[in-house]
Amino acid sequence: MNKQEQVLVGFRELMDKMTWLNKSKMEVALKGYKPSEVHFIEYIGRNADANVTRLAESFYMTRGAISKISRKLMEKGVIESYQKPDNKKEIYFRLTEKGREVYAVHEALHREFQERDKAVFETITEEQLNDMLSFMERYAGHLDAEIEKLDTGHKEK
Incomplete structure (x- = not known):
C-alpha cells in the first residue's frame, strides 16, 4: 500500500473508530433521533437562516430528502419553519425549545469526546x-x- 492509500485508509479507520466509540453514548443521550436528524439539528443550530437549499448542499442530499427529514423533525417538534417578511418564497428553519435542548445535549457530547481525545492533540x-x-x-x-x-x-x- 502506498502512502496515499495509507492516508485514505487511515482517515477512514479513524472515522470508523470515532463513530464506534461515540455511538453508544450518542444513542442513549439522543434516543429517538437518527444520526442524520441530529446532524440536521446541529446544522440548523449553528447556521442562521438554514433552508432546504443550504441543507441539501451541506449534506450532499437532494432537496426532496431534506424536505422529508425536515417534515419528520417538525412532527417531533424540534424544528419549525418560517418565512422572512421580504422573501415569501423561501422557507427557513430554526430550532424550537425542544430542538435547542437536543442541540445542547449533542454539543455537550462533542465537548466530552474532545476532552477524551485532548491528550493526542496536546502532542501536536x-x-x-x-x-x-x-x-x-x-x-x-x-x-x-x-x-x-x-x-x-x-x-x-
Missing part, C-alpha cells in the same frame, strides 16, 4: 495542525470540483 504542534488543515482544505476543494463536474454533467443531459 500548531504547524502540524496547520499542515493537516491545509491538506483537508485542498482535498475537499478537489472533491468539490469533482462533485461540481458530476452535477454539471447531470444538468446537461
Whole structure:
C-alpha cells in the first residue's frame, strides 16, 4: 500500500473508530433521533437562516430528502419553519425549545469526546495542525470540483 492509500485508509479507520466509540453514548443521550436528524439539528443550530437549499448542499442530499427529514423533525417538534417578511418564497428553519435542548445535549457530547481525545492533540504542534488543515482544505476543494463536474454533467443531459 502506498502512502496515499495509507492516508485514505487511515482517515477512514479513524472515522470508523470515532463513530464506534461515540455511538453508544450518542444513542442513549439522543434516543429517538437518527444520526442524520441530529446532524440536521446541529446544522440548523449553528447556521442562521438554514433552508432546504443550504441543507441539501451541506449534506450532499437532494432537496426532496431534506424536505422529508425536515417534515419528520417538525412532527417531533424540534424544528419549525418560517418565512422572512421580504422573501415569501423561501422557507427557513430554526430550532424550537425542544430542538435547542437536543442541540445542547449533542454539543455537550462533542465537548466530552474532545476532552477524551485532548491528550493526542496536546502532542501536536500548531504547524502540524496547520499542515493537516491545509491538506483537508485542498482535498475537499478537489472533491468539490469533482462533485461540481458530476452535477454539471447531470444538468446537461
